[in-house]
Amino acid sequence: MYDQFNRKINYLRVSVTDRCNLRCVYCMPEEGIKLISHNDILSFEEIIEVIQIAVNLGIDKIRITGGEPLVRKGIVNLVQEISKIQGIKDFGMTTNGILLEDFAEKLANAGLNRINISLDTLNPETFKQITRGGDIQKVLNGIKAAKKAGLMPVKINCVIKESPKEKDAMEVAEFCHKNGLDIRYIHLMELDKGSFSVVEGGEGGNCKTCNRLRLSANGFIMPCLFSDIAFNIRELGIKNAILKAVENKPKCGTSSFNHKFYNIGG
Ligand code: SAM
Numbered sequence: 001m002y003d004q005f006n007r008k009i010n011y012l013r014v015s016v017t018d019r020c021n022l023r024c025v026y027c028m029p030e031e032g033i034k035l036i037s038h039n040d041i042l043s044f045e046e047i048i049e050v051i052q053i054a055v056n057l058g059i060d061k062i063r064i065t066g067g068e069p070l071v072r073k074g075i076v077n078l079v080q081e082i083s084k085i086q087g088i089k090d091f092g093m094t095t096n097g098i099l100l101e102d103f104a105e106k107l108a109n110a111g112l113n114r115i116n117i118s119l120d121t122l123n124p125e126t127f128k129q130i131t132r133g134g135d136i137q138k139v140l141n142g143i144k145a146a147k148k149a150g151l152m153p154v155k156i157n158c159v160i161k162e163s164p165k166e167k168d169a170m171e172v173a174e175f176c177h178k179n180g181l182d183i184r185y186i187h188l189m190e191l192d193k194g195s196f197s198v199v200e201g202g203e204g205g206n207c208k209t210c211n212r213l214r215l216s217a218n219g220f221i222m223p224c225l226f227s228d229i230a231f232n233i234r235e236l237g238i239k240n241a242i243l244k245a246v247e248n249k250p251k252c253g254t255s256s257f258n259h260k261f262y263n264i265g266g
């Protein structure tokens with residue numbers, strides 16, 4: 001699929017839940033969020049149908065995200081079903097890694113190709129502060145398990161305030177270097193203020209080459225993280241919602257008041 005600015009759209013990011021087992025300061029308010037009601041959350045059948053139709057239309061790269069995807073019940077089964085869809089060339093997941101030690105091998109066996117794990121610091125206290133209570137050891141165990149399971153390349157998403165030269169980011173980079181992990185730096189963003197920039201060492205944030213669509217956990221296809229444009233698959237039909245999203249993908253993002261990282265998955 002090509003949009004009106006001749007960008008080839010081949011990447012769908014799928015948020016499977018808005019729930020999360022952490023409360024990162026830059027992503028969720030401390031008191032938690034008003035959760036999408038269970039009735040509104042897409043069923044596995046609906047998610048699989050959206051992906052199948054998207055693949056028929058030219059999508060060949062899928063990433064599962066959240067909220068935290070590993071808290072969605074039955075996630076391994078979902079991964080297994082998605083991996084059976086012919087035509088997906090790249091199938092990844094983004095996770096905070098807290099539950100990954102238990103899941104890595106099961107996900108690899110179910111057909112997941114690779115994984116991105118979020119880690120902004122190596123300091124257990126700073127990690128606890130950023131995530132409001134998370135245990136870094138669990139993430140480190142998860143990273144090990146992901147490597148062992150062959151979910152390669154294991155990539156680390158490291159959120160930075162200004163520069164990869166910040167102390168925490170440098171320490172994470174050294175850890176990645178020693179352990180054969182790729183690192184990508186995501187600048188801290190504020191969706192409502194329209195502050196965004198290019199991901200260093202990865203893709204994303206570059207409007208000229210943006211190839212993405214997003215599916216929210218409650219069934220909206222969204223052509224841009226920094227725009228409130230969204231098309232409901234249940235009201236419009238899946239194919240129509242995808243085509244409308246491509247047709248209406250903005251040339252460049254501005255700002256979004258409806259989107260939050262926890263409901264759109266970054
Ligand atoms: N829970 C999973 C995780 O944390 O990896 C997946 C969803 S999370 C919303 C996806 C990515 O968005 C994470 O790497 C996280 O660090 C990043 N993120 C969340 N809020 C952000 C913000 N305000 N600015 C930049 N990145 C953000």
Ligand code: SF4
Nearest residue numbers: 020022024027067096
């Ligand atoms: Fe949860 Fe990921 Fe948001 Fe942190 S960044 S609160 S782990 S969804």
